[in-house]
Amino acid sequence: MSAWMQKQQARSTRAAAVASAVAEDAAELASEQRISMYTEAPSGEVCIEDFERYAIDRLRVLKGIEEAKTKGFKGDQLQELVVKLAEKHLRGATQQETRWKDAVSHFVLRLAYCKTEDLRRWFLQHECELFKSRFRNELPASQVDFMRRHSFDYEALAGEEYQVLKPDLVKVQESVGNSAFANEIKQATSRDAFFKVPFEQVPDLVATRRVLLKAGWAYVSRHEVASLVVSRFRAGLSHALVLTARRWATIIADEEADRLTPLISTLSERYLGPDYGDERKGPSEAVMAAQIPYLAKESFPLCMQSMYHRLHTDAHLKHNGRLQLGLFLKGIGLPLEEAMKFWRAEFGPKCMGEAFDKKYAYGVRYNYAKEGKRTDYTPYSCMKIIQTPVPRGEAFGCPYKTASPQELTEQLRAMRLPPRVVEEAVSKARGHHYQLACTAVFQGQHNCICESGISHPNQYYDESRKELTAAQGATATVTLGGAEHKTPVVKSSASAQALTAGPTPMTT
Amino acid sequence: MAEEQEAKRPRLDDEKEDMDAEGSAPGTSGLSTGAPAQRPKKSVQDLMRPYYGSKFPYDEFCAWLAYGHDSKLPQADAMFFQRRELCFTLDGDIFVRYQSFKDKEELQRAMANKVPAKIDIGPIYNVDPQRRKAYTGLAADRVFAPVERELVFDIDLTDYDDVRTCGKEAHICSACWPLMAVAVQVIDACLREDFGFKHILWVFSGRRGIHCWVCDERARKMTDEQRSAVASYLSVYRGSEGGAAKLALSQVSAANHPSVERALRLLYAAWTESILPQQRLLADEPAWKAVLAIIKDEEVCERLHGRWQRAHGRLTSGDISSERWAELSTEIDKVLDSKSADRARKQQLLRARKEVLFAFAYPRLDVEVSKKMNHLLKAPFCIHPKTGKVCVPMDPGSIWSFDPEAVVTVHGLLDEERGSPKAAAAEQAMAEALQTFHGCFLDELAASSRQSIIAKARSAAQAGLAW
Numbered sequence: 007m008s009a010w011m012q013k014q015q016a017r018s019t020r021a022a023a024v025a026s027a028v029a030e031d032a033a034e035l036a037s038e039q040r041i042s043m044y045t046e047a048p049s050g051e052v053c054i055e056d057f058e059r060y061a062i063d064r065l066r067v068l069k070g071i072e073e074a075k076t077k078g079f080k081g082d083q084l085q086e087l088v089v090k091l092a093e094k095h096l097r098g099a100t101q102q103e104t105r106w107k108d109a110v111s112h113f114v115l116r117l118a119y120c121k122t123e124d125l126r127r128w129f130l131q132h133e134c135e136l137f138k139s140r141f142r143n144e145l146p147a148s149q150v151d152f153m154r155r156h157s158f159d160y161e162a163l164a165g166e167e168y169q170v171l172k173p174d175l176v177k178v179q180e181s182v183g184n185s186a187f188a189n190e191i192k193q194a195t196s197r198d199a200f201f202k203v204p205f206e207q208v209p210d211l212v213a214t215r216r217v218l219l220k221a222g223w224a225y226v227s228r229h230e231v232a233s234l235v236v237s238r239f240r241a242g243l244s245h246a247l248v249l250t251a252r253r254w255a256t257i258i259a260d261e262e263a264d265r266l267t268p269l270i271s272t273l274s275e276r277y278l279g280p281d282y283g284d285e286r287k288g289p290s291e292a293v294m295a296a297q298i299p300y301l302a303k304e305s306f307p308l309c310m311q312s313m314y315h316r317l318h319t320d321a322h323l324k325h326n327g328r329l330q331l332g333l334f335l336k337g338i339g340l341p342l343e344e345a346m347k348f349w350r351a352e353f354g355p356k357c358m359g360e361a362f363d364k365k366y367a368y369g370v371r372y373n374y375a376k377e378g379k380r381t382d383y384t385p386y387s388c389m390k391i392i393q394t395p396v397p398r399g400e401a402f403g404c405p406y407k408t409a410s411p412q413e414l415t416e417q418l419r420a421m422r423l424p425p426r427v428v429e430e431a432v433s434k435a436r437g438h439h440y441q442l443a444c445t446a447v448f449q450g451q452h453n454c455i456c457e458s459g460i461s462h463p464n465q466y467y468d469e470s471r472k473e474l475t476a477a478q479g480a481t482a483t484v485t486l487g488g489a490e491h492k493t494p495v496v497k498s499s500a501s502a503q504a505l506t507a508g509p510t511p512m513t514t
Numbered sequence: 515m516a517e518e519q520e521a522k523r524p525r526l527d528d529e530k531e532d533m534d535a536e537g538s539a540p541g542t543s544g545l546s547t548g549a550p551a552q553r554p555k556k557s558v559q560d561l562m563r564p565y566y567g568s569k570f571p572y573d574e575f576c577a578w579l580a581y582g583h584d585s586k587l588p589q590a591d592a593m594f595f596q597r598r599e600l601c602f603t604l605d606g607d608i609f610v611r612y613q614s615f616k617d618k619e620e621l622q623r624a625m626a627n628k629v630p631a632k633i634d635i636g637p638i639y640n641v642d643p644q645r646r647k648a649y650t651g652l653a654a655d656r657v658f659a660p661v662e663r664e665l666v667f668d669i670d671l672t673d674y675d676d677v678r679t680c681g682k683e684a685h686i687c688s689a690c691w692p693l694m695a696v697a698v699q700v701i702d703a704c705l706r707e708d709f710g711f712k713h714i715l716w717v718f719s720g721r722r723g724i725h726c727w728v729c730d731e732r733a734r735k736m737t738d739e740q741r742s743a744v745a746s747y748l749s750v751y752r753g754s755e756g757g758a759a760k761l762a763l764s765q766v767s768a769a770n771h772p773s774v775e776r777a778l779r780l781l782y783a784a785w786t787e788s789i790l791p792q793q794r795l796l797a798d799e800p801a802w803k804a805v806l807a808i809i810k811d812e813e814v815c816e817r818l819h820g821r822w823q824r825a826h827g828r829l830t831s832g833d834i835s836s837e838r839w840a841e842l843s844t845e846i847d848k849v850l851d852s853k854s855a856d857r858a859r860k861q862q863l864l865r866a867r868k869e870v871l872f873a874f875a876y877p878r879l880d881v882e883v884s885k886k887m888n889h890l891l892k893a894p895f896c897i898h899p900k901t902g903k904v905c906v907p908m909d910p911g912s913i914w915s916f917d918p919e920a921v922v923t924v925h926g927l928l929d930e931e932r933g934s935p936k937a938a939a940a941e942q943a944m945a946e947a948l949q950t951f952h953g954c955f956l957d958e959l960a961a962s963s964r965q966s967i968i969a970k971a972r973s974a975a976q977a978g979l980a981w
Contacts, residue, residue, distance in 0.1 A: 213747060
């Protein structure tokens with residue numbers, strides 16, 4: 007093991023210099039079809055655009071994995087999804103190109119994610135998931151071949167020991183529901199069905215009692231070899247990341263100060279937008295995290311829109327804002343788990359994983375009466391929002407009150423309201439009629455009359471949805487009047503997809 | 515449910531226990547024949563100084579934590595002991611973390627000086643924890659981090675409050691000790707047979723819990739992930755949700771992992787012999803309702819419930835809970851034997867009967883303690899500040915005869931008249947505790963630590979420096 011580590015160390019120091027050429031084990035690559043231990047950095051030239059593009063494509067895969075896991079994907083379902091994600095984002099025109107892209111993107115992200123403990127942990131976790139899914143997706147023969155090539159020379163369980171352990175091995179297989187395999191063991195003395203390894207190497211199998219343990223040995227069935235391979239993959243990558251960090255700090259960052267350093271240092275902060283895949287169709291009354299970007303644009307009142315905008319650009323929002331926006335989102339029907347997903351994604355670039363859990367998850371749960379006093383707080387009304395004093399630089403509060411006329415004008419123009427409406431709203435706001443200003447915007451935005459006036463952000467939202475649904479029902483008869491955001495609801499989910507998956511959020 | 519039981523049952527509660535400490539010394543209660551001491555008892559804190567001065571077993575304590583590195587072996591790492599964090603809790607709940615000591619003498623001086631109310635043992639760090647400040651804010655490879663730590667487990671009787679009928683919270687008595695005894699048996703068997711650990715120290719925590727220290731080198735070197743895995747492997751009982759126990763048993767099959775089956779065998783013996791009768795688990799309505807809630811099968815539950823309600827208050831010759839458990843088993847067997855009952859129902863009942871044992875008696879680990887290297891745990895031979903009891907080592911082989919109420923106390927050791935039978939008994943008990951420490955743990959550990967150091971030097975010489 008330690009010899010392997012030393013080799014790994016030597017390799018990853020080289021690996022750090024992605025752009026420079028390193029001799030490559032061509033024979034290995036030829037048989038290395040779809041999966042790699044990434045022990046060798048790829049050699050050759052990469053143009054700077056590809057360098058970045060590949061990295062971002064891989065980042066999409068890793069973020070997709072994170073997303074899927076927060077949604078509770080597990081086991082085969084997760085594996086399938088991960089393989090699909092990789093297929094979608096990492097596939098090249100030829101097999102060779104695919105391998106090339108896979109290797110380059112992996113090593114670029116290694117550089118980008120080696121700097122802090124948090125980044126390393128995040129990268130390690132999701133790379134391992136990717137590796138594991140790909141490995142498990144291979145045919146057994148290919149898996150064995152892979153293990154042989156990477157000298158996983160474990161002792162196969164055989165002879166007397168096998169006979170003695172057989173009843174227990176059968177029991178373990180039965181207890182995890184592999185009755186077919188259990189019968190196979192019972193009937194035949196199938197050779198090479200189990201590897202005998204120290205239990206430390208398969209913590210995941212130990213944790214779930216999927217493996218027989220005797221005196222410190224774990225008897226791993228050939229169906230579970232993935233966790234053995236992953237365990238070594240993890241150890242190697244974890245070690246390599248630390249070495250890369252050291253090397254980056256001492257040498258490369260300076261050498262590449264003009265070329266790669268700026269690119270690398272921003273990569274890990276890249277926000278790819280909440281790419282929530284195809285999980286867009288929930289029950290009609292519940293709102294999904296993935297819908298928020300387009301709902302914000304279509305139906306949020308200005309206060310919520312600007313807070314959302316601030317959150318999205320800063321990847322942060324202060325306490326009061328989190329409370330105000332969080333309760334509003336609860337009010338529009340965003341369930342707790344979706345809320346968690348939303349906030350996690352929004353805070354993602356700055357604060358992820360455990361740090362997020364420690365600092366902010368409590369607050370999200372608090373809003374849903376799961377923490378603290380466990381009071382079911384209701385979303386704030388306009389009155390409450392207007393009356394709350396807003397310190398400078400904070401994003402909460404009523405923008406018709408807090409924003410200067412210039413700022414307000416700009417914000418309203420960004421909503422693509424007709425100039426007449428903008429003018430009206432700004433002048434009402436100037437006259438301290440904040441709710442009337444808001445009502446004017448609502449009417450301008452939806453091209454309708456709002457008789458009751460706006461007194462609650464959630465009312466604004468509900469009225470807006472009602473208007474838009476009605477418009478959808480009568481697409482043929484209602485004149486759209488140039489208000490392009492008045493897209494029927496059904497179509498808008500498609501446009502939201504474009505919004506989140508398109509190139510725009512990438513560059514923010 | 516818990517409150518109902520509490521109100522209806524006779525129980526020994528906290529006050530009783532506190533009175534114990536002030537009344538006749540529990541450490542010698544077996545021998546005391548009459549007159550309680552006349553003069554006022556000294557407080558535990560008052561006795562701490564003389565305890566650390568003359569009674570605390572520094573030799574054994576340090577021999578353990580040095581793992582052979584205190585020897586004259588040329589390969590011994592003289593800094594090893596000093597890299598260990600000890601945490602002192604001073605009077606008034608002041609935690610003084612990151613204490614470290616060069617050797618026994620230095621530790622002895624510090625303890626005599628500071629008289630900590632409690633000592634916790636932390637991990638071994640890569641550098642002397644007192645010098646940790648020099649390592650903050652440095653590059654990734656030079657951080658201050660734990661590198662070694664015993665694998666520890668903590669089981670506390672308060673976690674059994676929803677199934678204990680004899681008392682709650684700090685309460686401990688002979689009726690609830692079986693829960694701890696079977697916990698020791700189950701966990702000890704797993705650690706030895708499944709994981710192959712040999713150097714396992716079991717300690718009474720001084721009031722109502724037990725600690726386990728797995729000290730094999732392999733255990734000490736485990737990563738946090740591996741620790742979590744072992745803890746999860748050992749956790750069949752995963753807390754309760756809405757009053758029902760969450761059990762990590764096989765969901766897909768009646769067969770369980772061999773390790774779980776072994777646990778069940780141990781639980782079953784403890785259940786029928788001690789836990790069921792002593793905890794009176796089927797003696798009255800709230801209790802049997804809790805059991806029947808796990809059985810679930812409507813027909814069986816209704817029949818038994820009705821029968822037991824009618825028999826309420828009737829006297830029996832034997833133990834009522836055991837009799838009723840037998841009735842319950844008979845009812846289940848009847849269904850299992852009947853031809854009309856469908857397979858799913860039989861499966862469910864078969865499983866439910868096992869689940870009762872796991873829900874009521876399976877060791878309830880505080881897994882957070884085990885998961886992380888840098889979690890602190892109270893050191894053996896400390897004095898519990900409330901009870902004055904010494905945290906004595908226990909022999910897992912004779913755990914059933916361990917009496918938590920007869921554990922030696924600091925009062926017995928230091929507040930009795932010299933030469934009195936009570937003082938002599940306390941001395942004797944302390945000597946026995948040390949014997950247990952040596953016999954069950956330290957002697958073998960010392961031999962194996964020594965061998966490991968020699969072996970390491972040899973392999974290092976052969977292979978160059980290990981990373």
